[in-house]
Amino acid sequence: MMNDQTLDFIIDEMIDAVENSKDEIFHIGEDSRQEYEKLLEELEAIKVQVVDVIEDGDEIERKTKLSRTRLLEVNKNFRKYSEDEIRAVYDQTHKLQTELTMKREKEHTLRDKRDDIQRRLQNLEQTVERAEGLVGKISVVLNYLNEDFKQVTELIHDAEEKQEFGLKIIEAQEEERRRLSREMHDGPAQMLANILLRSEIVDRTFRERSVDEAIEEMKSMRSMVRSSLYEVRRIIYDLRPMALDDLGLVPTIRKYLTTIEEYNHNQFEIKFEPFGKEGRLNSKYEVALFRLIQESVQNAVKHAEPKNIVVKMETCKNFVTASIQDDGKGFDISNKKDKSFGILGMRERLEILDGKLTIDSKEGVGTKVLIQVPLN
Ligand SMILES: Nc1ncnc2c1ncn2[C@@H]1O[C@H](COP(=O)(O)OP(=O)(O)OP(=O)(O)O)[C@@H](O)[C@H]1O
Ligand SMILES: [Mg+2]
Known part of the structure; x- marks a missing residue:
């Protein structure tokens, strides 16, 4: 060749x-x-x-x-x-x-x-x-x-x-499916198996011991069902937040950030500050902006060990600007990783939209990601 x-x-x-x-x-x-x-x-x-x-x-x-x-x-x-x-x-x-x-x-x-x-x-x-x-x-x-x-x-x-990059996307899709099946297997599937087991125990406790003990067992089972539900919802949400179609960008981001905070047991605080024009954008912009912010926040959570994350978004007539800032470890931007597609994917997404991505990071100080998307 x-x-x-x-x-x-x-x-x-x-x-x-x-x-x-x-x-x-x-x-x-x-x-x-x-x-x-x-x-x-x-x-x-x-x-x-x-x-x-x-x-x-x-x-x-x-x-x-x-x-x-x-x-x-x-x-x-x-x-x-x-x-x-x-x-x-x-x-x-x-x-x-x-x-x-x-x-x-x-x-x-x-x-x-x-x-x-x-x-x-x-x-x-x-x-x-x-x-x-x-x-x-x-x-x-x-x-x-x-x-x-x-x-x-x-x-x-x-x-x-x-x-x-196309090949990497296919690989990433495959990886995503594997992750999803593992998450379903480790999370909800495991929990459902457990619940089944517990229900048998409840049954036996009811027959062989006392009603009170059975009720106790039921309570613990209910809490298990609740966390399974939470887990399933989280997985579905990760796949595609349905709220995005129903409620729009700002409420979806707000909900997402709260979930992330809770999921990480409030190890850090996330602040969200939306500015500017309210109302719905074309769905391609809403999806793109959500994914861009999601990836940036995930990076901060996954890599930075921050105390604070601040997400700002301003919607104007002709463009949307979003910034995601953390006070975590920071990293060397020029140091490209082999199996990392997050930032690469962000760039690709923004290129399609004629947008711009600026990452500013200082080791020991933190990272600021700036996203600019023109609307037309
Ligand atoms: N906010 C951040 N703080 C510290 N390091 C970061 C931050 N964002 C990115 N990085 C570093 O940049 C690397 C590349 O990030 P990128 O999102 O492209 O890939 P990834 O997060 O490793 O994997 P993927 O996003 O594909 O699951 C990360 O592995 C991490 O080392
Ligand atoms: Mg990433």
């Missing part, structure tokens, strides 16, 4: 490859630029040469013209000149003409070369431009790989965490 480490590795490889191409292209661009500079110098030199060669050519042309005129004149008056003189003028004219042809050829070659260099310069210019463009584009790709793709890894990580 692909995990985020593999993905990270692949992304890093890609980044390396792209960075290498970027360097290469940058070098191609640099080389092209250097060649461009070199050719530009060459071009300047050739331009000067072209001018020189043209000037030279023009000079020779002028001389050739003069020489031709002179040849014409010599030819016309050949009697006036000696054969050697005539030959000299001939040779001179021929030499000049050859020179001129050569100069013109050189000029032609130089011009060709100049045009060629100009063409190459144009090409190089395009190459440099393209290289620069590519480097820019590659930078964008690199950014994408570095920033956005890393975010993908994070997203995948988040998704994996969510999936894990």
Whole structure:
């Protein structure tokens, strides 16, 4: 299976490859630029040469013209000149003409070369431009790989965490069922078995001893039935407080807190201070807030050994704020436990509602849990 480490590795490889191409292209661009500079110098030199060669050519042309005129004149008056003189003028004219042809050829070659260099310069210019463009584009790709793709890894990580959390919820549900069956088994089932036994004893006492003794036995049996009833009610209540649907949030919390106090034989005092708007909220908020407060109070009771717990709740038009404060042991928030789902579940619940959870805890001082839920 692909995990985020593999993905990270692949992304890093890609980044390396792209960075290498970027360097290469940058070098191609640099080389092209250097060649461009070199050719530009060459071009300047050739331009000067072209001018020189043209000037030279023009000079020779002028001389050739003069020489031709002179040849014409010599030819016309050949009697006036000696054969050697005539030959000299001939040779001179021929030499000049050859020179001129050569100069013109050189000029032609130089011009060709100049045009060629100009063409190459144009090409190089395009190459440099393209290289620069590519480097820019590659930078964008690199950014994408570095920033956005890393975010993908994070997203995948988040998704994996969510999936894990889903599994934990299933585990927690299973755990909850086990706890419930154990509670039913240890509590009400045991008590009912006891009551059955006692009823037989009552029966026997009535027949074999005295009515008074039987009545005594009955009394103790009644108290047993009462505590079974209490126990069953507590279990039902833990599952889902029916009062929440019937009475609403504030009375249910109040009842719950009183029950908790009594159940723990008043080892600590719980104060409840509801503020603000009265009336019912949408049931999803009521259930969520009850569960959030319940979990926080349970944590305080279970882990903190407090003297006092204060639960405050304020209901406004657009949001509900609740705080649960204890003066118990406190704990290190960053220290995550493996088999603890309470706070994790609170976070998940609040995320669904767009709410916020803040836990402030100091070892030896106590813990304050702040819950904020927007209403819409
Ligand atoms: N009010 C508190 N005072 C002291 N320690 C606390 C308090 N609330 C939480 N803790 C510590 O944080 C841990 C995590 O709490 P959490 O509610 O997530 O799990 P849990 O209570 O251990 O188990 P669960 O809620 O799943 O039954 C607790 O085990 C406890 O050590
Ligand atoms: Mg807990």
